[in-house]
Amino acid sequence: MRDDDAALLPRLGDAIAGQLATGTVKGLACLLVAWICSSWIALDTAFGTFAIALAISYLLSEILGAIIVRPIVLKERRPNPGGVLYVVLPFVVSIMVSFAASYAVTSSLRDSSFVTVLVAACNAAEILWIKPWVPGPSPEEMAAKFHEFKAMTKDHFADDVADIKRRARERTREQYYAKKAREEAKWLKKQKRDEDER
Incomplete structure (x- = not known):
């Protein structure tokens, strides 16, 4: 890959920051659902410990998800290359990491399963909403659209x-x-x- 192509792609730090931002929103949504569900689902640990397990699960799974898809991004030279691997790899990693991290924090199989189900459901909802399997525009296409928009605005x-x-x-x-x-x-x-x- 040429250096100017790499300069057009977001850096790994930017990708991780973006994943953490969306992970924060998803984590808060999961925390709200967990708080609502905790009224009829008995937790083996205190809700505070459960919340910490959920936060650590999201933190680790979002960072690892951004790192795992980075080779696909670099290979395809697109910030959102699409495809099955681009969707499945982070989803599977988030399930495995959330179970392991939550079990390490709570030492409860029931709470770890609950965290894993919440993370998987929230990530599945995100996948269905934003459709990441559809390839996004390349940096060249985005630059062309920007220049076209700039020219149109100048004319207008x-x-x-x-x-x-x-x-x-x-x-x-x-x-x-x-x-x-x-x-x-x-x-x-x-x-x-x-x-x-x-």
């Missing part, structure tokens, strides 16, 4: 820009002549005062 607002520039020139000209008139008036006043003093 050309009359407004010309009008704003014309008014700004007129205002500048008026301010200049007003300032010049004030200076001439001061100079004439000074001349008259000097003549009166003589």
Whole structure:
């Protein structure tokens, strides 16, 4: 892959930050569902410990998910390359990591299973909503769309820009002549005062 292609793709840190941002939203949604479900599902641990297990599960699964799909992103040279592997790998990793991490925190098979089901359901809902199996635009396509949008905007607002520039020139000209008139008036006043003093 060429260096300029790599420069157009998001860096791994940016990809992880994006995953963590969406993971935070999904984690809060799961936490809300867990809090609602905890009224009729008995947990083996305190709800605070369960929340920590859920947070650690999401943290680790989102980071590992971004790292695992990175080779696919680099190979396809697209931020969202689509395909089955791009969808399945992070989903499976999130299930395995959430079970292992939650079991390490809670030491309860029931709570770990509950965390895993919540994470899997929330991730499945996200997959169905954003359809990541469909390839997104390449960096070149995004740049072309941006330039097309920029040209369209320039054409659309050309009359407004010309009008704003014309008014700004007129205002500048008026301010200049007003300032010049004030200076001439001061100079004439000074001349008259000097003549009166003589």
